[in-house]
Amino acid sequence: MSTTLDAVHAPTAAAPAPSRVGQKITFAKAINLGLRRALEQDAKVLLMGEDIGKLGGVFRVTDGLQKDFGEDRVVDTPLAESGIVGTAIGLAMRGYRPVCEIQFDGFIFPAFDQITTQLAKMHYRSKGRLTLPVVIRVPFGGGIGAVEHHSESPEALFAHTAGLRVVSPSTPGEAYTMIQSAIASPDPVLFFEPKGRYWEKADVDLDGEPSLGLNKARVVRAGSDVTIVAYGPTVLTALKAAATAEAEGTSVEVVDLRSISPIDVDTVVESVRKTGRCVVVHEAPVAFGAGAEVAARVTEQCFFHLHAPVLRVGGFHAPYPVAKIEHDYLPSLDRVLDAVDRAIAY
Amino acid sequence: MSSTDPSTGGPLTDDGLVQLLTPEGERVSHPDYDARVAHLTADDLRGMYRDMVLVRRFDTESTSLQRQGELALFAQALGQEAAQIGSGRALAAQDHVFPSYREHGVAHTRGVDLTEVLRLFRGVDHGGWDPVANGFHLYTLVIGSHALHATGYAMGVQRDGRVGTGDPQRDTAVAVYFGDGATSQGDVSEALVFAAVNNAPLVFFCQNNQWAISEPTTRQTRVPLSHRGTGFGIPSVRVDGNDVLASYAVTAEALERARSGGGPTFIEAFTYRMGAHTTSDDPTRYRSAAEEEYWRRRDPIDRLAAHLRATGELSPEFEAQVSAEADALGERIRTAVRSMGRPEAVSMFEHVYATSHPTVDAERAWFEAYESSFLDSASEGSHR
Numbered sequence: 001m002s003t004t005l006d007a008v009h010a011p012t013a014a015a016p017a018p019s020r021v022g023q024k025i026t027f028a029k030a031i032n033l034g035l036r037r038a039l040e041q042d043a044k045v046l047l048m049g050e051d052i053g054k055l056g057g058v059f060r061v062t063d064g065l066q067k068d069f070g071e072d073r074v075v076d077t078p079l080a081e082s083g084i085v086g087t088a089i090g091l092a093m094r095g096y097r098p099v100c101e102i103q104f105d106g107f108i109f110p111a112f113d114q115i116t117t118q119l120a121k122m123h124y125r126s127k128g129r130l131t132l133p134v135v136i137r138v139p140f141g142g143g144i145g146a147v148e149h150h151s152e153s154p155e156a157l158f159a160h161t162a163g164l165r166v167v168s169p170s171t172p173g174e175a176y177t178m179i180q181s182a183i184a185s186p187d188p189v190l191f192f193e194p195k196g197r198y199w200e201k202a203d204v205d206l207d208g209e210p211s212l213g214l215n216k217a218r219v220v221r222a223g224s225d226v227t228i229v230a231y232g233p234t235v236l237t238a239l240k241a242a243a244t245a246e247a248e249g250t251s252v253e254v255v256d257l258r259s260i261s262p263i264d265v266d267t268v269v270e271s272v273r274k275t276g277r278c279v280v281v282h283e284a285p286v287a288f289g290a291g292a293e294v295a296a297r298v299t300e301q302c303f304f305h306l307h308a309p310v311l312r313v314g315g316f317h318a319p320y321p322v323a324k325i326e327h328d329y330l331p332s333l334d335r336v337l338d339a340v341d342r343a344i345a346y
Numbered sequence: 347m348s349s350t351d352p353s354t355g356g357p358l359t360d361d362g363l364v365q366l367l368t369p370e371g372e373r374v375s376h377p378d379y380d381a382r383v384a385h386l387t388a389d390d391l392r393g394m395y396r397d398m399v400l401v402r403r404f405d406t407e408s409t410s411l412q413r414q415g416e417l418a419l420f421a422q423a424l425g426q427e428a429a430q431i432g433s434g435r436a437l438a439a440q441d442h443v444f445p446s447y448r449e450h451g452v453a454h455t456r457g458v459d460l461t462e463v464l465r466l467f468r469g470v471d472h473g474g475w476d477p478v479a480n481g482f483h484l485y486t487l488v489i490g491s492h493a494l495h496a497t498g499y500a501m502g503v504q505r506d507g508r509v510g511t512g513d514p515q516r517d518t519a520v521a522v523y524f525g526d527g528a529t530s531q532g533d534v535s536e537a538l539v540f541a542a543v544n545n546a547p548l549v550f551f552c553q554n555n556q557w558a559i560s561e562p563t564t565r566q567t568r569v570p571l572s573h574r575g576t577g578f579g580i581p582s583v584r585v586d587g588n589d590v591l592a593s594y595a596v597t598a599e600a601l602e603r604a605r606s607g608g609g610p611t612f613i614e615a616f617t618y619r620m621g622a623h624t625t626s627d628d629p630t631r632y633r634s635a636a637e638e639e640y641w642r643r644r645d646p647i648d649r650l651a652a653h654l655r656a657t658g659e660l661s662p663e664f665e666a667q668v669s670a671e672a673d674a675l676g677e678r679i680r681t682a683v684r685s686m687g688r689p690e691a692v693s694m695f696e697h698v699y700a701t702s703h704p705t706v707d708a709e710r711a712w713f714e715a716y717e718s719s720f721l722d723s724a725s726e727g728s729h730r
C-alpha cells in the first residue's frame with residue numbers, strides 16, 4: 001500500500017517561504033499557509049490528527065506546523081477517528097477551535113456518530129449555549145490510483161445532517177481563504193479537500209482576506225446556453241468541458257458551488273434562468289447525491305425557464321472501483337460533454 | 347461460566363471494594379481512605395443523608411408523574427444515591443461533569459434544579475439547565491459518547507494551565523459518569539486511550555449497577571470493570587457504591603490526583619439499579635425477586651441512616667424536617683411539570699446553527715407562512 005500512496009504524496013522538503021503576493025503555490029501549500037495564518041492569529045486554534053506532526057500529514061498539508069507551533073497546538077493523536085472528533089468537541093466546549101484532519105475520506109466513518117449525533121446537534125440541544133467551532137478537514141475524491149477507501153466522496157452524508165456546514169474549495173486561492181473562514185465559523189464545518197488537486201499550482205494572494213465567506217457560490221465562467229454546476233475536484237472538469245464546448249459553438253456557464261451545505265440556490269437559479277439548461281457534476285454517486293438536491297431546487301424555481309431536464313453526471317451506485325478502472329467511474333470530460341450535448345438536444 | 351462466579355474474581359466479586367460503612371452502617375477503618383473523610387462533620391453526613399432522601403423523592407415523584415401521563419419517560423437513579431451524592435459532593439465548583447442520563451443525584455450536587463431535568467423527560471426540551479453555569483453538561487443518551495467530550499474538555503483544562511498550580515480555587519478536574527454497559531463502547535475505550543496518553547485531569551466514574559437494561563454485567567466483561575482502567579495504565583479503584591462515605595473518599599482522591607497533574611483515574615462504583623431501567627422496562631422478565639430483595643437489604647440510604655442513628659446523630663426532628671423538605675420538593679415537582687407548556691412549533695428552527703443558514707431560514711419562513719395561512723382562513727370562518 002505504501003508504494004501506491006507514497007507515489008501520490010507531496011515531496012517532503014519544505015518549499016521556501018513564498019513571497020506575499022502572486023506566488024504560485026500548490027493547493028496543499030495553500031491550505032498549509034491558511035492553517036498557519038489561523039494558528040498565528042488565534043491562540044485557541046489547534047490542529048489534531050494522525051501523523052500531522054513531524055510527518056506533516058500523509059499529504060504534507062500540515063508540513064512544518066508542529067515545529068513552529070508546538071506539540072500542544074499541532075497534536076499527533078492516537079489512531080482513533082471517533083476519539084479525534086469526540087475530544088475536539090470537548091476542547092471546543094472549553095473554548096478551543098480544533099481543526100481535525102481525517103487522513104482519508106474512507107476513514108471518516110468511525111467518527112460518523114460523533115460528527116452527526118454530537119457535533120452537529122450540540123448547539124441546538126443546548127439552545128445556543130454551546131457553540132462548537134470545529135473544522136474537520138477531509139482529503140476526498142479519487143483519480144489518484146489509490147487502494148480502496150482512499151478515493152471516496154461522502155459529502156452528501158454530512159450535507160444531509162442539519163447543524164453542519166459542508167464546503168469544498170476548487171483552487172489553491174479558494175483553499176487558502178476558505179480554510180480560514182471555516183476556522184472562523186462558529187458552526188462546525190466539514191472541509192472537503194480535493195486530494196487529486198493537492199499538487200496543482202496557482203497564484204495565491206496571501207494577503208487576501210476571505211471576501212465571499214462560506215455560503216456563496218461563484219460563477220467561474222460566464223456563458224449563455226448551459227449551466228454546469230460543480231464543486232471541489234469537478235470544477236476543473238467543468239471548465240475544461242466549457243472550453244471544449246465553446247469550440248463547438250456552445251456557450252457554457254460554470255458555477256462553483258463552494259458550499260454544499262448550504263447550497264447557494266440563488267446563484268444557481270439566476271444562472272439557470274438565463275441559460276435554461278443545467279448539468280450537475282460531482283464525483284460522488286449520482287443517486288441521492290448533492291446533484292439531486294440541486295436538480296430539485298432548480299426544478300422548483302426555474303420550471304418555466306427550463307429547455308431540458310436537469311442532468312446529473314457523477315459516480316455510479318457501486319462501491320468506488322479499483323484504480324485500473326476508476327476513470328470509467330469518475331465523471332470524465334467526455335461524460336460531462338455528453339450531458340451538455342443531451343441538454344442542448346433535448 | 348466459572349469466571350463470572352463471585353468467588354473466583356469475576357465481575358461481581360467483592361474483592362478489593364473500598365468500604366467505610368458496612369451494609370449495617372458500621373464505620374470500618376480503611377488505611378488509605380480514612381484520612382479522606384476525617385474532616386467530615388456530623389452536619390456533613392446529615393447533609394449527605396438529606397441529599398439522598400431528596401433525590402429519592404425526586405425519583406418516586408417523577409415515576410408517578412410518568413404513570414399519570416405527565417412525562418413521556420423517566421429513568422430512576424434509585425439505589426445509586428450513595429455513589430452519586432458521595433462522588434458529587436467531592437467535586438469543586440470549578441470542576442466540570444459529563445453525566446449520562448440517570449445522574450440526578452450528581453445534578454443535585456451541582457446545583458441543577460431537578461425540575462429542569464424533567465423537561466427532557468416531558469419532551470419540552472433536550473435539557474433545561476445551563477451546562478456552563480452549573481459545570482454540568484447536558485445528559486448524553488448515546489451510550490459512552492460523552493466520555494470523549496469529557497476527555498477533550500480535560501485536555502482543554504490542561505492547556506488553560508488549570509492543573510497542578512497548587513491553587514485549590516484554580517486547579518480543575520473533569521468527571522465523566524457512565525454505566526457498566528457503556529464500558530463496552532468504543533468511545534469509552536478511545537477516551538481511556540486519549541486520557542491516558544495526555545495525562546488528562548479526568549475521573550472516569552463508572553457506576554456498575556449490574557444491569558444494562560436486561561443484560562447483566564457478565565455480558566460486558568469477565569473481570570471486574572475496574573480492570574478496564576488498569577489495562578490502559580490508569581490508576582483504578584473499586585468502591586462499594588452503596589457506601590456514601592467510601593464513594594466520597596475515592597472520588598476526592600481521584601479528583602485531587604487530576605487537579606494536581608497526576609492524570610486520570612478509573613473508579614468502578616459497585617452498586618445496584620434497584621428500579622427498572624426506565625419506566626418502559628419490565629425487569630421481572632430478566633431478574634429474580636430474590637436478587638432484588640438482596641439489594642433492598644443493602645439500600646444506601648438505610649446504611650447511612652443506620653450509621654447516623656447508631657452514633658446518635660439522626661434525631662427524629664431532623665428526619666421529620668428532611669421528610670417535610672421532600673414533601674415540599676414533591677409538591678414543587680408536580681406543579682412545575684404540569685406547568686411546562688408545549689414549546690412553539692417554530693422553535694424547532696432555532697439554534698440549528700450559530701449563524702444563519704439559508705435552508706433553515708427558507709424552511710422556517712415557509713412553515714410560518716403555512717401556519718398563518720390557517721389563521722387567515724380561520725378568521726374568515728373556515729376551519730383547518
Ligand SMILES: Cc1ncc(C[n+]2csc(CCOP(=O)(O)OP(=O)(O)O)c2C)c(N)n1
Nearest residue numbers: 448487488489525526527528555557558559
Ligand atoms: C449507542 C447506544 N446504544 C444503545 C442505546 C440504548 N440503551 C439505552 S440505555 C442502555 C443500557 C445502558 O446500560 P449502562 O451503561 O449500564 O447504564 P445504566 O442504564 O445501567 O445506567 C441501552 C442499551 C443507547 N442509548 N445508545
Ligand SMILES: [Mg+2]
Nearest residue numbers: 525526557558
Ligand atoms: Mg448499568
